[in-house]
Amino acid sequence: MTSMGQLSPCAEDDEEDAPSACPTMLAVRRLSASERAPWWRARARLRELVSGSLVLIPTFYLAGAIALGVLLPALDRSHGSMLLGINAAEAESILEAVASGMIAFAGLVVSVAVLVVQFGAGQYSPRLVHVFRRDPVIKNAIGLFVAPGVYALVAAADIGGTTHDGAETLTVAVALMLMVVALAALFRFIGRLLDLMRPRQLYARLAAQVQPALKSLYPSASSRELERRPVSATPTSAVVIHPRHGEVLSAVDRNLLVRVARRADAVIEVVAQIGSYVAQDETILIVRGGRGIDERQARRALMFTDGRSLLQDPSFAIRCIVDVVVRALSAAINDPTSAVEGLDALEGVLRPLGQRPLHSAAILDDDGAVRLVVPTPDWDELLDLALSEIRWYGAGTPQVTRRLAALLDGLESSTSPGRRAAVGRHRMLLEEHLASVYADEAERAFARTPDRLGIGGRPATSDVSRGIR
Numbered sequence: 001m002t003s004m005g006q007l008s009p010c011a012e013d014d015e016e017d018a019p020s021a022c023p024t025m026l027a028v029r030r031l032s033a034s035e036r037a038p039w040w041r042a043r044a045r046l047r048e049l050v051s052g053s054l055v056l057i058p059t060f061y062l063a064g065a066i067a068l069g070v071l072l073p074a075l076d077r078s079h080g081s082m083l084l085g086i087n088a089a090e091a092e093s094i095l096e097a098v099a100s101g102m103i104a105f106a107g108l109v110v111s112v113a114v115l116v117v118q119f120g121a122g123q124y125s126p127r128l129v130h131v132f133r134r135d136p137v138i139k140n141a142i143g144l145f146v147a148p149g150v151y152a153l154v155a156a157a158d159i160g161g162t163t164h165d166g167a168e169t170l171t172v173a174v175a176l177m178l179m180v181v182a183l184a185a186l187f188r189f190i191g192r193l194l195d196l197m198r199p200r201q202l203y204a205r206l207a208a209q210v211q212p213a214l215k216s217l218y219p220s221a222s223s224r225e226l227e228r229r230p231v232s233a234t235p236t237s238a239v240v241i242h243p244r245h246g247e248v249l250s251a252v253d254r255n256l257l258v259r260v261a262r263r264a265d266a267v268i269e270v271v272a273q274i275g276s277y278v279a280q281d282e283t284i285l286i287v288r289g290g291r292g293i294d295e296r297q298a299r300r301a302l303m304f305t306d307g308r309s310l311l312q313d314p315s316f317a318i319r320c321i322v323d324v325v326v327r328a329l330s331a332a333i334n335d336p337t338s339a340v341e342g343l344d345a346l347e348g349v350l351r352p353l354g355q356r357p358l359h360s361a362a363i364l365d366d367d368g369a370v371r372l373v374v375p376t377p378d379w380d381e382l383l384d385l386a387l388s389e390i391r392w393y394g395a396g397t398p399q400v401t402r403r404l405a406a407l408l409d410g411l412e413s414s415t416s417p418g419r420r421a422a423v424g425r426h427r428m429l430l431e432e433h434l435a436s437v438y439a440d441e442a443e444r445a446f447a448r449t450p451d452r453l454g455i456g457g458r459p460a461t462s463d464v465s466r467g468i469r
Contacts, residue, residue: 026361027357027362028370029362029364030363030364030366031254031255031258031363032216035254035255036255037255040256041251041253041256041301041303044253044311047311048250048305048309048311051134052130052133052134053133054133054138054139057136057140057143058142058143058146060143061143061146061147062143062146062147062150065147065148065151066150066151066154068151068155069150069151069155069158070154070158072155072170072171072174073155073158073171074158076169076170086169091159091171091172092159094172094175095156095159095171095175096152098148098149098175098176098179099149099150099152099153099156100149101149102148102149102152102179103146103149103150103153105145105149105182106142106149109186109189110142110145113138113142113189113193116193116197117129119197120132120196120197123197123327123333124199124202124323124324124327125320125324127307127308127319127320127323128320128323128324130309131196131202131205131206132196138189138192138193140185141185141188141189141192144178144185145182145185145186145189147178147182148175148179151174151175152175155171199324199328199338199342200341200344202324203321203324203341203344206310206317206320206321206345207317207321207345207348207349209310209317210310210317210349213310213311213312213313214314214356217312217314218353218356218357218358234288234289235288236286236287236288237266237287237288237289237290238287238292238295239283239286240283240284240285240286240287240293240299241281241282242278242279242280242281242282242284242304243280243281244280244304245280246277246278246280247304247306248275248276248277248278248304248307248308249272249274249275249278249284249303250274250275250305250309250311250312250313251302251309251312252274252302252303253301253302253303254363254372254374256297256300256301257270257298257301257372258363258365258371260298260301261287261290261293261365261371262365262367262371263293263294264287264290264291264292264294265289265290265291266287266288266289266290266291266293266371267289267290267371267372267373268286268288268293268371268373269286269287269372269373270284270302270372271283271284271285271286271375272284273375273377274312274313274374275308275313275315275316284299285302314349315377315381315382315385318382318385318386319385321342321346321349321386322342322346322385322386322389324338324342325338325342325346325390326389326390326393329393329394329397329400330393336394336397336399336400336454337454339390339394339397339399339400339403340399340400340403340454342390343390343400343403343404346386346387346407347407347411349386350382350386350407350411351411351414351415353379353382354411354415354416354419355414355415355416358376358377358379361374379415379422383411383422383423387407387426388426390404391404391429391430391433392433395433395434395437398443398446398447398455399454399455400454401430401433401434401448402446402448402449402450402454402455403451403453403454405427405430405448405449405451406450406452408426408430408450409450412424430448431448434447
């Protein structure tokens with residue numbers, strides 16, 4: 001991870017000379033169209049609120065149910081019909097029964113859902129709770145479970161509060177229809193919970209959710225906006241500290257920071273890596289050169305939360321997948337097949353990363369001047385995060401080591417030559433782990449053979465000659 005804060009001033013023979021700094025070659029780029037979008041921070045916060053809230057969508061269902069519970073009885077009173085042969089007293093009894101039954105039903109289903117999430121957090125990882133919270137099927141299903149009972153309760157109270165004894169056909173029909181819809185939603189809800197209990201589904205969701213962050217942080221290899229330029233660590237003119245209690249830096253509004261730096265003719269360096277914990281009074285920004293910046297605006301460009309998210313933190317997806325794999329390899333669970341499925345997902349994330357420039361930390365303004373430096377994890381760091389713990393905990397499981405060897409072969413064939421050294425380093429470390437675990441040469445040869453199925457598969461022809469030597 002390259003950052004201007006890691007640079008040290010060049011040695012000077014004459015101490016009276018002005019200090020200079022050793023220039024570092026950084027990949028620089030301009031802001032993307034999505035980063036230039038107006039109100040980026042507000043829209044990002046709103047998107048995170050909507051996607052992470054279990055209250056917002058069910059609240060809309062509740063509001064709709066209350067509105068229907070008031071409007072439909074009034075509509076029945078003005079345009080009554082005896083199609084169902086139900087008068088007001090009978091309709092009130094039916095609605096009361098629907099209300100009591102559906103409210104109890106909703107409470108039972110939500111309790112079961114909470115138990116399933118608790119089981120998933122214990123079985124896989126607490127960091128995967130956000131997968132359940134962000135699932136739209138679960139949110140809409142909760143709203144559909146609650147809406148019939150609330151509607152029936154409001155409608156029954158409205159009917160009971162009048163002296164009207166006419167037909168209430170529409171009111172009862174809608175209550176029965178909502179009840180049927182809620183029951184249909186129950187089957188979809190159960191199916192989704194069962195899907196989320198499957199490790200491969202969890203891996204696939206994490207891999208899919210991380211794609212927007214990858215495209216935002218790391219431009220494609222064919223991007224014409226990327227260039228390399230020497231950047232010097234000019235003297236520090238100011239530092240900005242984090243004034244609140246400890247939080248996690250989840251996103252950076254690059255466009256706002258570039259504007260702040262340009263107005264002050266300075267370069268702003270974000271010290272904390274996205275996804276890292278920032279303690280109170282810890283330095284979060286270093287300002288180099290220029291005039292004084294607007295610290296209030298600079299702080300507004302930093303989005304802090306109580307935990308990591310995938311908004312601008314693709315390494316968090318890798319962290320979650322590795323957590324599930326490591327737990328699958330624990331003695332308590334002992335599920336190497338789930339670990340192999342996790343390696344499938346990691347390869348799906350690492351292969352595209354291996355073809356993207358990962359060192360584009362410097363952002364240019366419209367005039368082509370470097371205004372912002374944001375630290376991003378490089379290839380070696382991402383590879384260490386993805387593979388190190390799995391190698392440590394899975395060295396004694398041939399199914400895992402064989403799939404890991406196949407993953408390394410796939411990365412070696414798909415990444416640029418400059419990144420193959422990191423792949424080779426992990427191959428050597430895997431060989432050392434195997435040598436320490438398996439004393440028998442035949443067992444060691446079996447454990448080092450690349451196999452995309454773990455055990456029982458046949459390696460691709462192009463992979464056979466690249467087995468661990």
